[in-house]
């Protein structure tokens with residue numbers, strides 16, 4: 389976060405509670421519990437150029453739309469790419 393504010397390239401991806409819930413739902417990672425493994429998997433599948441922003445973006449999606457229960461899939465901007473959504477529709 390500090391590196392982001394200083395316009396330095398991110399060295400990792402934020403994996404907060406929202407990211408831990410949302411990223412496996414989307415289907416971009418398989419780990420669902422271990423925060424370090426989740427960050428590692430995210431770093432393997434996402435280009436480094438977006439590391440500084442993508443964690444915050446997924447976290448924001450989790451706070452506003454992809455809630456723990458009753459995610460608002462119908463209004464989600466990435467539902468066409470989401471495994472959870474595809475599996476339920």
Ligand code: SF4
Nearest residue numbers: 454461464467470473
């Ligand atoms: S489509 Fe649904 S499950 Fe998938 S990321 Fe959006 S809100 Fe979450």
